[in-house]
Amino acid sequence: KNEVEQSPQNLTAQEGEFITINCSYSVGISALHWLQQHPGGGIVSLFMLSSGKKKHGRLIATINIQEKHSSLHITASHPRDSAVYICAVTGNQFYFGTGTSLTVIP
Amino acid sequence: DTAVSQTPKYLVTQMGNDKSIKCEQNLGHDTMYWYKQDSKKFLKIMFSYNNKELIINETVPNRFSPKSPDKAHLNLHINSLELGDSAVYFCASSQGSWQPQHFGDGTRLSIL
Numbered sequence: 001k002n003e004v005e006q007s008p009q010n011l012t013a014q015e016g017e018f019i020t021i022n023c024s025y026s027v028g029i030s031a032l033h034w035l036q037q038h039p040g041g042g043i044v045s046l047f048m049l050s051s052g053k054k055k056h057g058r059l060i061a062t063i064n065i066q067e068k069h070s071s072l073h074i075t076a077s078h079p080r081d082s083a084v085y086i087c088a089v090t091g092n093q094f095y096f097g098t099g100t101s102l103t104v105i106p
Numbered sequence: 107d108t109a110v111s112q113t114p115k116y117l118v119t120q121m122g123n124d125k126s127i128k129c130e131q132n133l134g135h136d137t138m139y140w141y142k143q144d145s146k147k148f149l150k151i152m153f154s155y156n157n158k159e160l161i162i163n164e165t166v167p168n169r170f171s172p173k174s175p176d177k178a179h180l181n182l183h184i185n186s187l188e189l190g191d192s193a194v195y196f197c198a199s200s201q202g203s204w205q206p207q208h209f210g211d212g213t214r215l216s217i218l
Contacts, residue, residue, distance in 0.1 A: 030204070031204060033206070033207075037147075041194065041211065041212050042209065042211055042212070043196060043209040043212075044196075044209070045206040045207050045208070045209070047206075048205065048206045049204075052114040084147065086149065093162070093164070094151040094152070094154075094204065095161070096148065096149040096150065096151075098146075098147075098148055099147055099148075
């Protein structure tokens with residue numbers, strides 16, 4: 001079993017929809033990261049969280065340390081948001097989730 | 107100006123060969139990393155260097171060796187390449203260990 005589980009694995013949404021991607025982890029962590037991998041392969045770090053909530057533009061990330069759970073929300077989704085979103089946690093090691101492939105249809 | 111640059115972008119070679127992938131960052135970061143992304147798109151940390159010291163070394167084969175001539179460079183040397191080494195290798199850097207990272211564009215390694 002992977003130390004970091006993401007759901008859903010694949011997600012298709014209509015442009016404008018509100019999107020939620022979930023991440024659960026089973027290890028003790030010092031921080032949680034959300035990454036975005038574009039179809040061309042490039043990886044961008046979106047957020048690093050250790051508590052609470054962070055917002056950047058239309059993206060919001062939350063974390064609940066007690067429940068070992070984080071969510072990434074995208075408001076007013078757009079086709080350019082189509083990418084793979086990866087959750088990763090840092091504890092004594094660095095663990096990655098398997099990613100959520102998001103497709104936003106115009 | 108590219109922040110984290112890897113070369114080459116593509117590398118096709120035969121089994122048994124020795125190859126290197128170079129990585130340079132111009133962000134002044136003190137920590138650099140190498141990741142492997144397999145065919146199922148699963149990312150895994152391989153190495154991390156902080157101030158020229160190896161601070162994490164996952165259970166990768168010792169055929170893989172990171173070499174850091176200075177804080178701005180972390181090169182990956184691979185000896186006796188095997189079919190299972192085919193993957194995309196990403197370099198990244200951050201200011202402080204496990205802080206938000208900047209990634210290179212990846213090097214796609216294909217073993218024939």
